[in-house]
Amino acid sequence: MDEKSEQPARTHPGRTGRTPDTSRRSESSRKAILDASMRLVGEVGYNKLTIEAIAARAGVGKQTIYRWWPSKAAVLLDAFTGVVDEESYQQGIPDTGDLAADLKAVLRATVDEFNTPSFEAPYRALAAAGAADPSLSEQFVRRLMEPGRDVYVRRFEAAREAGQMAEDIDAAFATELLLGPFQARWLMRTEPLTYEFADTLVDYVLRGIAPR
Amino acid sequence: MDEKSEQPARTHPGRTGRTPDTSRRSESSRKAILDASMRLVGEVGYNKLTIEAIAARAGVGKQTIYRWWPSKAAVLLDAFTGVVDEESYQQGIPDTGDLAADLKAVLRATVDEFNTPSFEAPYRALAAAGAADPSLSEQFVRRLMEPGRDVYVRRFEAAREAGQMAEDIDAAFATELLLGPFQARWLMRTEPLTYEFADTLVDYVLRGIAPR
Amino acid sequence: MDEKSEQPARTHPGRTGRTPDTSRRSESSRKAILDASMRLVGEVGYNKLTIEAIAARAGVGKQTIYRWWPSKAAVLLDAFTGVVDEESYQQGIPDTGDLAADLKAVLRATVDEFNTPSFEAPYRALAAAGAADPSLSEQFVRRLMEPGRDVYVRRFEAAREAGQMAEDIDAAFATELLLGPFQARWLMRTEPLTYEFADTLVDYVLRGIAPR
Amino acid sequence: MDEKSEQPARTHPGRTGRTPDTSRRSESSRKAILDASMRLVGEVGYNKLTIEAIAARAGVGKQTIYRWWPSKAAVLLDAFTGVVDEESYQQGIPDTGDLAADLKAVLRATVDEFNTPSFEAPYRALAAAGAADPSLSEQFVRRLMEPGRDVYVRRFEAAREAGQMAEDIDAAFATELLLGPFQARWLMRTEPLTYEFADTLVDYVLRGIAPR
DNA sequence: CTATAACCGAGACGGTACGTCCAGTCTTGAA
DNA sequence: TTCAAGACTGGACGTACCGTCTCGGTTATAG
Structure with missing residues (x-):
């Protein structure tokens, strides 16, 4: 989680050992820290983001950050979760009956999202930090990736029930x-993310899972 | 490339004046640095790897590293390239006539490779650093990923000629x-890399690209 | 003050942000730094004295030195002031009625002092640094030289009142x-400092200021 | 001599061990080095003066400096000697018969000289470096100070013969x-160097050495 | 009249210290 | 007890020079 440690201690180093009293936590400080983190990561990037800068920007003592978060990645994860949670995955992927069209629509929207710097920068920072740090990637996947993944799984399941997908196809695997x-492609930047790519991707995948 | 900079300057910060004279470069120092980097990244991990430690281990002045590489990621990339280049991509993927079997064999070998810590650790470190840094990822992709990718593309092309793949399928896209x-899955550790996964992956993909 | 800078900036280079809070200064660190400086300058000499070595010896972070002092010369000046202050200038030069004898006694003692390496080395280092750096010499003169000079001035004034010195002689100038x-002679080492020199010097000077 | 070494080696460190062949020495390089030294010391001061900068400015390899001089102080000493030698001490101090007037005239000229930055800066740099380094001060005194001192000694001796000075006065000591x-006063900057100071100094000294 | 040994410009090299930045801990005083 | 503030130890950063060491190239005697 911390870029300085490969295997972060169970209780993180920044914690003096005592568990802080959650009930007395300052909500305004928490918000200021999360807010400052999001702003700063956009301004200077993840690797130049420092706890000190967050504290200074948030008008908060460094200890207040160390007291509640184990690392800057954790702070950022919290900060980003706050943003993403508001995006609603509740409605899921629309089901117009046309699986290809539905998937393309959503995937195209995702292309747009990942081409939006203010979204992409912190998301990428977290993904990169997660690639390096197992404990962070676990959090990252569970809190940021899985909600988005699940809506696809549900749509594929619906497709199977509707006979648009072969019976023996695993919806989770199809999603993967x-x-x-x-x-x-996004992480390694092998090629740009375009609508065309999204459409082609859907076409190829559907070809593999279509009923025979 | 450097974890301290999101957008590294064109000429990196470590370079004091300007373009050193390549013809007078010390080959023994170069090797010692690359060697020390590989050892150290295995011992302490990428994030705890420091230029100072590399210099000390290699018995080299720090400036000699800064003179020739812009960041520790670049050093590691060179070091790792040296290792990987010896792996031979020349023979490519065997063509026994059974596309599925051929792909599974190679992909299973890759599974093994990615489950070998001494290979995985620095490779992951570079991938993660590349995810965060565009200029590094460009290098990473070109020098480490593409050679491996190309052998698949060629195998798919052979398959198409052999009538094992639909005519309208793009070999590069199939590879992707x-x-x-x-x-x-590997980068985000969503699930473990297993032979079963490799096999299933091949099966699903082939189903999509098979001739109709 | 700093041997690296001829004209030190108003706020010295070592100071990152701005004026630290004096009230929270660690007294133990301050003492350890001053102590380590005095020991080290005796061991390795001024020019080989490094801030890093002082910090290491004092068990202190480098930043703690840079936070409070602009240069190693300033550290040494403080360290030396601490030593010299304990020497007491309070009693001044004895007045036995024999001006020549009194002056010779004190000047001979000074000869001894300047021939004592543990005293001479740091004092000379500061004097030399002061010769090169105006802002340091100002401090050096005010804190280390003037107290010693003043006792002579007072003795000369007493001598004038006692009729041992011509009325029109300026005590400060006589001291100079x-x-x-x-x-x-000491700074440039033109000749060694001996009792004979001290005595001769007193004789010559008194000859010039004696009442006519 | 070198600010990095308290006790410079007998044969200086920069010398590879072999004595270079003086007859093949490049005169143009020598001049360029001396010239660059003088310019640079005026621009950046002694402590910021580096061998590398001298070499660069002189368009000379570093080794050419290390081959012929043991330290930057030695270079500067040579450079300054070249300048000072042209000032002629040959004619000595005029002897108009009026000792006080003669001394005041010369001392006032010296006041002017020491208030001229282009002269004062390198001279002070050498004096300060000499104060710190015995082997340099020996050179400094012999080559730069003694020629100037000797003219005073000779003038005092002439004065004694002319009966303007007591018989028992040592001319060298009077000079001192x-x-x-x-x-x-100049080195420690206790007070400014003025004509008034020069005159008063002469008056006080003459009073002490006048025939009784 | 070469050749061969030096000096020379250039600058890479192993090092040391610089002054800075930031991590994570600790202390103080206010609320 | 939390909090803002920030001093503290510690360690790595990237830079600047040190003095040494090659590397061609260019003289300038010695054979």
């Missing part, structure tokens, strides 16, 4: 087949 | 379809 | 006449 | 009495 190339 | 989920 | 050759 | 306060 669809999102994997997308994520890989 | 195959390797994308693999890379995504 | 006495100490100038002494200092010049 | 005159120049010591001057040098001390």
Whole structure:
């Protein structure tokens, strides 16, 4: 989680050992810290983001950060979760009956999202930090990736029930087949993320899972 | 490239004056630095790897590192390239006539490779650093990923000629379809990399690209 | 003050942000730094004295030195002031009625002092640094030289009142006449500092200021 | 001599061990080095003066400096000697028969000289470096100070023969009495060097050495 | 009249220290 | 007890020079 440690201690180093009293926590400080983190990561990037700068920007003592978070990645994860949670995954992917069209629509929207710097920068920072740090990636996947993944799984399941997908196809695996190339291309920047890519991806995947 | 900078300057900060004279470069120092980097990244991990430690281990002045590399990521990339280059991509993927079997064999070997800590640790470190730094990822992709990718592309092309793949399928895209989920799963550690995963992945992909 | 800077900036380079809070200064660190400086300058000499070595010896972070002092010369000045202050100038030069004898006694003691390496080394280092750096010499003169000079001035004034010195002689100038050759000889090492020199010096000076 | 070494090696460190062949020495390089030194010391001061900068400015390899001089102080000493030698001490101090007037005239000229920055800066730099380094001060005194001192000694001897000075006065000591306060005041900047100071100094000294 | 040994410009090299930045801990005083 | 503030130890950063060491190239005697 901390870029300085490969295997972060169970209780993080910044914590003096005592568990702080959550009930007395300052909500305004918490918000200021999360807010400052989001702003700063956009301004200077993740690697130049420092706890000190966050504290200074938030008008908060460094200890207040160390008291409640184990690392800057954790802070950022919290900060970003706050943003993403408001995006609602509740409604899921629309089901117009046209699986290809539905998937393309959502994937195209995701392309747009990942081409938006203010969203992309912190998300990428977290993904990169997660790639390096197992404990962070676990959090990152669970809190940021899985909600988005699940809506695809549900849509594929609906498709199967509607006979648009072969019976023996695993919806989760189909999702992985669809999102994997997308994520890989994005993370490693092998090629740009375009609508065309999204459409082609959907076409290829659907071809593999279509009923025979 | 450097974890301290999101957008490294064109000429990196470590370079004091200007372009050193390549012809007078000390080959023994170069090797010692690359060697020390590989050892150290295995011992302490990427984030705890320091230029100072590399210099000390290599018996070299820090400036000699800063003179020739812009960051520790670049050093590691060179060091790792030296190792990987010896792996031979020349022979490519065997063509026994059974596309599925051939792909599974190679992908299973890759699974093994990515489950070998001495290989995985520095490779992951570079991938993570590359995810955060565009100029590094460009290098990473070109020098470490593409050679591995190309052998798949060639195998798919052979398959198409052999009538094992539909005519309208793009070999490069098929490769992306195959390797994308693999890379995504590995980078984000969503699920473990197993032979079963490799096999299933090949099966799903081939189903999508098979001649109709 | 700093041997690296001829004209030190108003706020010295070592100071990152701005004026630290004096009230929270660690007294133990301050003492350890001053102590380590005095020991080290005796061991390795001024020019080989480094801030890093002082910090290491004092068990202190470098920043703690840079926070409170602009240069190693300033550290040494403080360290030396602490030593010298304990020497007492309070009683001044004895007045036995024999001006020549009184002056010779004190000047001979000074000869001894300047021939004592543990005293001479840091004092000379500061004097040399002061010769090169105006802001340091101002401090050096005010804190280390003037107290010693003043006792002579007072003795000369007493001598004038006692009729041992011509009425029109300026006590301060007489002091300069006495100490100038002494200092010049010491600094430039033109000749060794001996009792004979001290005595001769007093004789010559008194001859010039005696009542006619 | 070198600010990095308290006790410079007998044969200086920069010398590889072999004595270079003086007859093949490049005169143009020598001049360029001396010239660059003088310019640079005026621009950046002694402590910020570096061998590398001298070499660069002189368009000379570093080794060429290290081959012929043991330290930057030695270079500067040579450079300054070249300048000072042209000032002629040959004619000595005029002897108009009026000792006081003669001394005041010369001392006033010296006041002017020491108030001229282009002369004062390198001279002070050398004096300060000499104060710290015995082997340099020996050179400094012999090559730069003694020629100037000797003219005073000769003038005092002439004065004694002319009956303007007591028979038992040592001309060398009288000179020390005159120049010591001057040098001390200049080096430590206790007070400014003025004509008035020069005159008063002469008056006080002459009073002490006048025939009784 | 070469050749061969030096000096020379250039600058890479192993090092040391610089002054800075920031991590994570600790202390103080106010609320 | 939390909090803002910030001093503290510690360690790595990237830079600047040190003095040494090659590397061609260019003289300038010695054979």
